[in-house]
Amino acid sequence: MNGKLRLGVNIDHVATVRNARGSGYPDPVRAALLAAEAGADGITAHLREDRRHITDDDIARLSAELTVPLNLEMAATGEMLAIALRHRPHAVCIVPEKREERTTEGGLDVAGHFDHLAPMVARLRENGSRVSLFIEPDARQIDAALRLGAPVVEFHTGRYCELAETDRAAELRRIADAAALAAKAGIEPHAGHGLTFDNVIPIAAIPQVMELNIGHFLIGEAIFDGLVPVIRRMRALMDAAR
Ligand SMILES: CC(=O)[C@@H](O)[C@H](O)COP(=O)(O)O
Numbered sequence: 001m002n003g004k005l006r007l008g009v010n011i012d013h014v015a016t017v018r019n020a021r022g023s024g025y026p027d028p029v030r031a032a033l034l035a036a037e038a039g040a041d042g043i044t045a046h047l048r049e050d051r052r053h054i055t056d057d058d059i060a061r062l063s064a065e066l067t068v069p070l071n072l073e074m075a076a077t078g079e080m081l082a083i084a085l086r087h088r089p090h091a092v093c094i095v096p097e098k099r100e101e102r103t104t105e106g107g108l109d110v111a112g113h114f115d116h117l118a119p120m121v122a123r124l125r126e127n128g129s130r131v132s133l134f135i136e137p138d139a140r141q142i143d144a145a146l147r148l149g150a151p152v153v154e155f156h157t158g159r160y161c162e163l164a165e166t167d168r169a170a171e172l173r174r175i176a177d178a179a180a181l182a183a184k185a186g187i188e189p190h191a192g193h194g195l196t197f198d199n200v201i202p203i204a205a206i207p208q209v210m211e212l213n214i215g216h217f218l219i220g221e222a223i224f225d226g227l228v229p230v231i232r233r234m235r236a237l238m239d240a241a242r
């Protein structure tokens, strides 16, 4: 597995700011179009069950207006499956979701929910979306993803990002080993959650990782420096790591 490391920009938290006031701005679709101009290879949006940030209308507009691939993150529910089947995004990343969580706390237990996920993955694939499973860097979960026929897994980097720089080596090794294992099995490894300018380089340097999805930090930094320069800087750090 080789090639340029892609950057997927997650625009969820543009919608968080919009929704704080119930206003029409800032518009996440405008942010997505600007992100693409700045060099994002794709756009990621998480339609949460509680619609706390991205809404159904945002997904409809992103589907209609984007010129780069859309990666729709969603929980494994019947409601979300119907939405994904209707819009047929380039990619669907199935993520675990708890109503009360502040953010996605861990990876999807693919092994534990195999029978629930199997028909969902099959229908999404038949419908033409590339299915990704957002998992912990764990051999048992990779094996389950392989048995499900998922072409992509995205490793949750939250644990790595929360550790102090001096304590990250073991978690980084776990992610690197998992990426190598997935790639060897023919699954394309992606990574994301909590990535920033300060912690992205070691993850971007893992040779098998093909895509990083980054959102919360980029949108926050954009308040100070603007979305385009911030995306360009992230892109440059990722490129420097390879
Ligand atoms: C699955 C994932 O990592 C992203 O969707 C990220 O969590 C942004 O959404 P939240 O901040 O709502 O969790």
Ligand SMILES: NCC(=O)COP(=O)(O)O
Pocket: 010, 044, 154, 191, 192, 193, 194, 195, 213, 214, 215, 216, 217
């Ligand atoms: N799947 C991870 C993602 O889309 C972005 O996560 P974050 O950078 O907002 O933590």
